[in-house]
Amino acid sequence: MTQSNDRSATTGSGFGGAVRRVLRTVVLMLVLLLVASIGLVIGKGSPDRVPSAEEVALSGASTAANGLASTATALERTVPVTNGSDYAELAEMFGIHALALRPAGARESPSPSVSPVVSSTPSPSTATTTPAPSPADLLAELTASYTESFEAAATVEPGPSRVLASAATAQWLQSRELAGRLDAAVPGIPVPEVHHDDLTEPACPLETTTLEEPEPGLDGARTAVLAEQRASYAYEVIAARADDPAPFLRRMAQHESAAALGAAVLAQHCVAEPLPAAAYALDDSFQSAPDDALRELESGLTVTYADLVGVSAPGPVREWALRQLVETAQHLAESVEGTSPKDAPGILPGIDPVEYPRLPEPAS
Incomplete structure (x- = not known):
């Protein structure tokens, strides 16, 4: 009787071990598949694409034009129109520059939630903490913007150089007019002459x-x-x-x-x-x-x-x-x-x- 029971236990134990081994194998395969799939997803999401020099130049120029539009909009609210100056028109021009200079991929994305030309009136808390810009501030921004754009227009690949040069030219012309009104030094042509x-x-x-x-x-x-x-x-x-x-x-x-x-x-x-x-x-x-x-x-x-x-x-x-x-x-x-x-x-x-x-x- 004892011999029979031992044989039965041995037989049951062998069957159970086989089942456990199969289950372990299946679980291990599922874990490996899961890890592999996660690795593929992570691999596809990184690394991020490095923007080209042209995209960097356009993005920087667009951001600068956006800032110019915001400054001109603020001036239109606080500075009276004198000597034919129209900061609303300037804000519109710089807003068009900002859109024209956006890299191709960015142009297909929705417009910014706050337009540089139609931005809302600042809240009282903002108005008390941020000093209102002056025409001299706009002139300094203009100088920095067109200088950077002209440098980029001379060095980037063909294509984006056209709009960079055009926007920079318009901004330089406006800086001359603004400098004249402020009795500041009128900037000369910021592009080297070819001899x-x-x-x-x-x-x-x-x-x-x-x-x-x-x-x-x-x-x-x-x-x-x-x-x-x-x-x-x-x-x-x-x-x-x-x-x-x-x-x-x-x-x-x-x-x-x-x-x-x-x-x-x-x-x-x-x-x-x-x-x-x-x-x-x-x-x-x-x-x-x-x-x-x-x-x-x-x-x-x-x-x-x-x-x-x-x-x-x-x-x-x-x-x-x-x-x-x-x-x-x-x-x-x-x-x-x-x-x-x-x-x-x-x-x-x-x-x-x-x-x-x-x-x-x-x-x-």
Whole structure:
């Protein structure tokens, strides 16, 4: 009897052990699968994507423009309008800059909960702890903003450089107007001038200087040189008919100089300049309304140079285009009396207004 019971216990114990071993194996497999799946999820979520230099530059410029819009909005509430200043218009311009400068991914996201232009009135507690900004504060912000944007526009990859340069140009022009009202030092052109001595002697066979289809940036440079030659001719024609030809002749000489420098930049890249024509076709407006026609011509040049900044690689071509964009926009601004942010050369010089982003409507 005892022998039978021992055999039965041994048999039951063996069966139970087998079951336990199977269960342990199944549980272990489930745990391994769970750990592996968690590892995959964690692996997919990290590391975060590192933003590009272009995205960093655009984001910084957009944030700076947002701050400018907030400061201008605060000034519009506290500073009376004098000498034609309109801080509400400035706030709108900077708000458009902030939206235009947002990196591509950010543009697809919802607008910020507080718009820089339609931000709500500060609460009493905020008003008592935060001093109201002054026009001098806005001037300092402007200087920091356009300086950083111009530096980025000269170095980032083609594409974002266009809007960076355009917004910086508009902000610099507004800083000049604001500095004049504050009796502060009016800032000069913040973009280095390209000199003939800065360009190296081209080391290329003579026949390679007659390329008809150079790379996009150089093709745009040839277009710009041709536009400068045509502009010089237009000013020469107007000067011949003007009672006082001196200002037209001065501008003619400036366009001639720009064309010559552009030709030197092309030569450095072994690309021939377009040969100037003996005469260029000018429409009737140059005779009936010469001032308007010349402003339209200059406005077209800002588009040419902004586009060239956007397609050229960092280097002499872009540096020349940046300088010419700023100089041409300055001439346009000075040719229109009582310039406001919405007058020539526009909120974003060199960019068609149809491309401007729309600001969100004020909350009711």
